[in-house]
Amino acid sequence: MADTVTEERKGILLETGTNEFEIVEFSIGKVNYGINVAKVREVITRAPVTAMPEAHPYVDGLFTLRGKAIPLVNMARCLNLQTADELQNIIVTEINNYDIGFLVGSVYRIHRISWKNMEPAPNVGEGSRVVGIIKMEDRIVLLLDFETIIAEINPEINQKLTTVTEATQDAKTRRGTAHIVVAEDSKMLRDLLVSTLHEAGYKFIRDFGNGQDAWDYLQDLARKNGPIENHVRIIISDVEMPKMDGHRLLKLVREDNRLSEVPLVLFSSLISEEMRRKGESLGASGQVSKPEINQLIDLLDTLTFGEPLHDVVDEH
Template sequence: MNIDKGILLESGTNELEVIVFQVGTGTFGINVMKVREIIQAQPVTALPNSHPHIEGIVRLRDEVLTVVNLMKVLGFQPSEQPENDKFIVSELNQIKVAFRVQNVSRIHRISWEQIEKPNELSQGLESLSTGIVKMDNQMILLLDFEKVVVDINPDKGINVNQVKSLGKRERSHKKIVAVEDSTMLRKLLHETLSEAGYDQVTFFDNGKSAWEYLTFTKNEQTDVKEEIQLIITDVEMPQMDGHHLTKRIKEDEQLADIPVVIFSSLISEDVYHKGKGVGADGQISKPEIVKLIQLIDQLIL
């Protein structure tokens, strides 16, 4: 199955396309922008002493990819007919991974407004998911693939020790807004930005909440740039994504001069062009926290 990523040509529409798939008794989804292709499952070479969620490696044309078994990640029993499984070949956090699933059904085009965050009553879903979509009388759980990868290999995540390589830094009086839907990543961003001297950071878990704050601030302040010197945003977020948020900021006369940096695991060539199209002042791929801090230094001197 080849993935056509040219459908959503216009940037900042607050829409995405989700590939729906099944694992065990659950129905799940992945943003099409994370997917390179979907292929029939192939024989896997096992790796000794690897993480329990890693099934092994597979050769795909000229590349060797790690295969992550989502049945193990999600606590389901192995497939009864593994020869019918599919591999979702994905690229995120600057690595390529093949995720084993049991069936791939179709692609849905939806708005981020249709996506809800799991709440405290969702019995642990929040640790696995970035959102829930209610569609066609079914619930589609958007998996947090970045967390799946970081749980297997913590080196692929954001690390405070990386910031320490920048040497001793002074405290900054600059005020930053950071928009990140992952609870884990908000905590890591807080720690790393604080270590870098940026401890006046206001966090939001989706673009809609951030936009409401920006709108309130510009209406309350004579010069909004005195209250907010820079905005960091993820791309994938419920209610309003980072591209749509950036587009709104850059189309607003009072906010347009505030630098916006997109910090996402999705900075592929296609996504980079979308970010440029909505006016982002910089784009850094997770988990490159040192590059993010260096760019912040440049933009708010």
């Protein structure tokens, strides 16, 4: 089945902005999960693993794929699942410019899903790694927050998301005049992003857990009196979100003559060459791969003020 899924993944190219995505469905024990096809490089059968001293508890070790050593995460251990079934497949991914494999049980087929048919995960505790629920005819498929899992294993990712270039007080004051809308479905990453932007001086931020809620809010702003830049100066959006994805949000913003000039930056773990072309075709003002927060802040400065403000000398 692994070879079939890999070939099927190669053949998929969605029309941009349709608010659809594909998942690879897999199981661990009796629970079915999904991962966005855009994150998946290929699916292979279980490979020999070399154990690593002092590795993270979720990591079985390293496996080799075409000469490259890749960490392997045992998903049963990561999700604290007891299963009698042997995990026989590896989903090889590239997320946040980081190659990593996930050891799972059975791998089934690829499904095309509308984001509006994926419900946000209910709040069942701080440690939940589920970001969405997809209801199939006879089962529920849980979409996992792989970015959070990787950040737990590799703390450098969170460090990059929270370490900002020092700015002058003048720069922070100027940034404090810009109103920003953020759409990001991972609560952990959304909280880190908003906190880091606050630290950099961007104080006026409204954040949302999906593109639909962000779009509804933008529609409310568009109905207000005065220039739109008085209400929102820039939009930051993830690509992969329930209800409405970032590409669909971008498409709607560009088609609305009241909002079409508002800069929208895609900040996502999915900025591959193919995804970059999709964003450009829809009119993205910029695209930055997570977790490169300093690149994002430089881009926000440039789009809002014409230059990166950390390079501006404080004259006061």
